[in-house]
Amino acid sequence: MLSRTRVALPERLPPWGVAILESHHADDFSMEWRTHPFLKLVYVLAGEGVLCLGDLEQSFAPRDLLVIPAGVRNRIVDTPGRPSSLYVLCIARRLIRFEPRCEASLGLGRRPRSALLANRAETRLRRLRFHHTHGADEASVPMVAEALGLLHLVAVASRDARSQNTNGPGGQKSTSASDMARYIAYLDEHFFEAEGVDAAAKQLGISRRAFTQRFRQHTGESWLRYTRLKAIDYAARLLRETEVPVTAIAFECGFGDLSTFYRQFKARLGMPPAAYRATLTGKPAADQ
Known part of the structure; x- marks a missing residue:
């Protein structure tokens, strides 16, 4: 009591x-x-x-x-x-x-x-x-x-x-749309700690089905593909701007399996990670 x-x-x-x-x-x-x-x-x-x-x-x-x-x-x-x-x-x-x-x-x-x-x-x-x-x-x-x-x-x-208020009445969004926009903005910077669709739907207070529908309406992608694309884009940035080994980049971006990382990176950018780095920097990665 x-x-x-x-x-x-x-x-x-x-x-x-x-x-x-x-x-x-x-x-x-x-x-x-x-x-x-x-x-x-x-x-x-x-x-x-x-x-x-x-x-x-x-x-x-x-x-x-x-x-x-x-x-x-x-x-x-x-x-x-x-x-x-x-x-x-x-x-x-x-x-x-x-x-x-x-x-x-x-x-x-x-x-x-x-x-x-x-x-x-x-x-x-x-x-x-x-x-x-x-x-x-x-x-x-x-x-x-x-x-x-x-x-x-x-x-x-x-x-x-x-x-939203500075956009005037015509720029106002519904609460659910605003919540989804905020969630996606948060996900863009925290994709590496995303807990899954069920956890995301619970955070927004909606069903899994409603979440997946609204997420695709906002992004044009499924939740899993969107988070993977964000991870690959971040990996590409690390390859361009740092000398961190490819294997370390894969794990930092949330890939527990290297073969999945290599496959999805190539599908996104047309070449393996080490080749991507070498093309842009002229410095072949040590772990290719």
Whole structure:
């Protein structure tokens, strides 16, 4: 049975600068105004209410992600009969001092609603809770890594939303189309860690069949062929710009089997990898 709280939990940062709380509110929950020196992300697991940021008030619902900047007066007011359950992530500002634009890029308050963002955020927050609960002395590094990764996801989602808004009403896309576009943009840079069609469909909150149809509509390719083409294109770039051995490039691009890599590379570019490098650089690869 969940332990429910009538007041907001204390928020304290450990030495490594990342804290994760899980707060389940009672029906008579009440929160005083707070101002804190750290950045805070709040993910709504259940319930409804209003986030108050100074004079700004924004409603929230399950799967919303809320950004509360450092130094801003804030509190949460639950809707009567709909007490909220929240993940609360607190991040020391010193962790992002190396990137001055980071805080501004996150935006303020409720982030654009997106199944893709919600699923990725919830996954990272659950991992943070796991590290917090079971990591003991080894929790610091994975918690900082997960927190910074989540900040990146929020910043990208906020940037994409601003980009759509500047296109005017006629440029607006449906939420599902926007999520698919964001997923493909992410896949373009993370093809080497793609987990498969089922995992991708789950991230977008749609069925496998709907995912495969929409993915092909956007790219003209199946998911597997698209990721393989991205891997081959990246391999070609490494062959052009580095002296990394062909075998190492194959594994870096996600090919566990060299014969598959050679076959697909030749099908894409018309020649084997070593010959491709030699043609462009005049330096035959040592491992051809």
